[in-house]
Amino acid sequence: MKLIDVRAVAFCAAMLAVFSAGISSASQLDKSSLEQWKTDYVRPGLVPFPEDNPYTVEKADLGKKLFFDPRLSGSNAISCASCHNPAFSWGDGLAKGVGHGSRQLGRRTPTIWNLAWAELLMWDGRFETLEEQALGPMAADVEMAQDMSTIVGELSAIPGYRALFNIAFPDEGITIDTIAKAIATYERTVVTGIAPFDRWVAGDETAIPEEAKRGFALFNSKANCVACHSGWNFTDDSFHDIGLNDDDPGRAAELPGVEKMRHAFKTPTLRNIDLRAPFMHDGSLTDLAAVVRHYNAGGIQRPSLSDDMKPLGLTPAEESYLVAFMETLTSPEEPVSIPLMPR
Amino acid sequence: MLRISLSLLAALGLVVSAIALAATDHTVTEKGKKFSEKKLTIQAGDSITFVNDDNITHNVYSKKVNQFDTGAQKPGASDRIVFKNKGKQKVRCAIHPKMKMTVVVE
Numbered sequence A: 001m002k003l004i005d006v007r008a009v010a011f012c013a014a015m016l017a018v019f020s021a022g023i024s025s026a027s028q029l030d031k032s033s034l035e036q037w038k039t040d041y042v043r044p045g046l047v048p049f050p051e052d053n054p055y056t057v058e059k060a061d062l063g064k065k066l067f068f069d070p071r072l073s074g075s076n077a078i079s080c081a082s083c084h085n086p087a088f089s090w091g092d093g094l095a096k097g098v099g100h101g102s103r104q105l106g107r108r109t110p111t112i113w114n115l116a117w118a119e120l121l122m123w124d125g126r127f128e129t130l131e132e133q134a135l136g137p138m139a140a141d142v143e144m145a146q147d148m149s150t151i152v153g154e155l156s157a158i159p160g161y162r163a164l165f166n167i168a169f170p171d172e173g174i175t176i177d178t179i180a181k182a183i184a185t186y187e188r189t190v191v192t193g194i195a196p197f198d199r200w201v202a203g204d205e206t207a208i209p210e211e212a213k214r215g216f217a218l219f220n221s222k223a224n225c226v227a228c229h230s231g232w233n234f235t236d237d238s239f240h241d242i243g244l245n246d247d248d249p250g251r252a253a254e255l256p257g258v259e260k261m262r263h264a265f266k267t268p269t270l271r272n273i274d275l276r277a278p279f280m281h282d283g284s285l286t287d288l289a290a291v292v293r294h295y296n297a298g299g300i301q302r303p304s305l306s307d308d309m310k311p312l313g314l315t316p317a318e319e320s321y322l323v324a325f326m327e328t329l330t331s332p333e334e335p336v337s338i339p340l341m342p343r
Numbered sequence B: 001m002l003r004i005s006l007s008l009l010a011a012l013g014l015v016v017s018a019i020a021l022a023a024t025d026h027t028v029t030e031k032g033k034k035f036s037e038k039k040l041t042i043q044a045g046d047s048i049t050f051v052n053d054d055n056i057t058h059n060v061y062s063k064k065v066n067q068f069d070t071g072a073q074k075p076g077a078s079d080r081i082v083f084k085n086k087g088k089q090k091v092r093c094a095i096h097p098k099m100k101m102t103v104v105v106e
């Protein structure tokens, strides 16, 4: 073997640690592996913004208004927030999104939490930046069905927007580009807060229950969730087929020549996850217990199935620990205020 | 005299065009889901050979300035890409999007 995956080494070492600590006393958690694993989940201090679209308060405030403004759609009735609704953890609570003319979309609406750290966007990764992505749904017939040749004119006819754009983008005013930049800047400010799990990582032993700590240990060892849901935001930003029963080509639409990209979708964040059922790109799993049962069974065997998907042999108690762990990833959030619309 | 300066000019001309044509081929290896360079500055007309030195399939693509897409790149395979246009572009693996680098073409 030419190369050894660092994570594989860490995982093997972790497994060894678990075994040497004595699997026999399952109630006894190995403190040193827990402390070791915790270091991989420390929250970052700063939100990253790109060089060509740095943060300003004015841009973010304007972006928030645009995100909540239904006048960005062809019918003037659907906003980004109709589907990415803060009351549903920035999703819509539906198995599949519903767009212009109440038409059902092909996939579930993902959350927009923590996208400042994202590499590629959409379930199949077809967009590179939030700026590029923002224009997609406006123009899409099934989503907002906005005629993009008239959007600049429509917004320019609203004096309130003219003033706000002139402050946020003094030399540019209202253009397709500045609309996208403002929305993207606002989206990057949508960051999950401190969850009980974070307080535990920071040293507060009482922050989460014992079952959740066991779930965290399983997450990093026997259950192998960490192979994909890695780091503080619980995603490797990659694409995997986890063996769900549906014929969506996933990332293979972008990469037809790559076997492993068939049925492969972007690994979603697990932050605030218990607020976003039903789960998966097709909304096919109704709750977290069903998700863990799916992983325990190992998914549909097919050539594209990820090499990290194997039947896990978890006991019912272990399944419940994983759910208990995921429930500690939810931060208490202040309700999001809906902005007044420029007239 | 005249003959000398003419041949001198011709020789100079040759040197100048030789410099303009001397496109360099740079090598970037892919190992441990990383490119060997974070940022590479090259001259317009230069090429980069991307070599998959990993034991998993990668891909190399870019959507800006000099667009290209190698498709699936098996372990051991390599692709040579010529960068004609000047500018700054992000280059990534579409399978492992965290594997990325910047190419600056001057």
Ligand SMILES: [Cu+2]
Residues within 6 Å of the ligand: B033, B057, B058, B059, B093, B094, B095, B096, B099
């Ligand atoms: Cu790759």
